Amino acid sequence: MVDEDGFREFVRVRLPRLSRAAYLLAGGHAQAEDLLQGALIKAALSWGRISKAQDPEAYVRKILYHEHVRTWRRRRWLEHSTDRVPERAQQSDEVSQTVLRVVLQEALAKLTPRQRAVIVLRYFEDLSEADTAQVMGTSVGTVKSQTSHALGRLRKLAPELAERFVEVGS
Template identity: 40%
Template sequence: MRPELEQDYTQYVTAKLPRLHRIAYQLVGDRHRADDAVQDALTTLYQKWVRVREVQNLDAYVHTMVVRAALNDRRRLWSKVLLWDRPPDVAREESASADVERQVLLRDALRALPDGQRTVVVLRFLCDLPVEEVAAVLGRSEGTVKSQTSHGIRALRRLLNVEDFFVLNGGAA
């Protein structure tokens, strides 16, 4: 690749990487697998950069690549292999703030959702995508997206015991 094209690619990826990783992490629930999904998508993007950089909505295109890479990762048989009987402990500060507590509660609740509902909820609310775009990214009908969004939100409310969640959130609705 020509140096100026490589520089464009590097600048684009550097600016978008945190958001792409956050999306992948919310979909797969594991930092390492999220890294793998983002890396797969960005490797493909690099290979196609000469043609792809002229796409009308490059952000949406790359976003779709990451979502599909994350979903493909979940379909691989090795992703279901557990090496331990429980996840390793993650080091945390003794004085966890309410923000951290809310994030952990929300992350755990998202992980408890079925794959389809979690994917739709993440795309709709974390990525702020409209129903039409989510349907296009996932190859589903808009009605299915709406239904899965509704079921996912209802399940999150139940899992989070909404009253407890709002108390942690400082009483904000």
């Protein structure tokens, strides 16, 4: 018997965090909605087992990550932006923050799905290396190397973001 009320309560409480993670993984609102919907459908089908887990949110985030990779592998397309963000000149803080968000979104879109997932989990979800490794189903060493590669790539793609990302251990 499925605990529908428990699942609905879980989604109600955790939806903002899961939506943000899906958006950062997918790179767009429509894609994030599709990604999150697919992950929540899988979670709902297994909710009886997931709800008994020590951390159901981590389990659902893992489903979200795997859905993201599965979708990417199935489609095998790369997004190419055609417009560049213009040089900044005398911008207000709000405009400056908006430009940084756009630059970050474009830079994240150019990372591999695994690199993007590492950045999202480590820096936006604030997970430890061990927790990130668990969510991704990989080793801590792989998380460390993927983080290093992803940060290096972000520094090349968007040098204006370099001060936002600090190497682990610095």
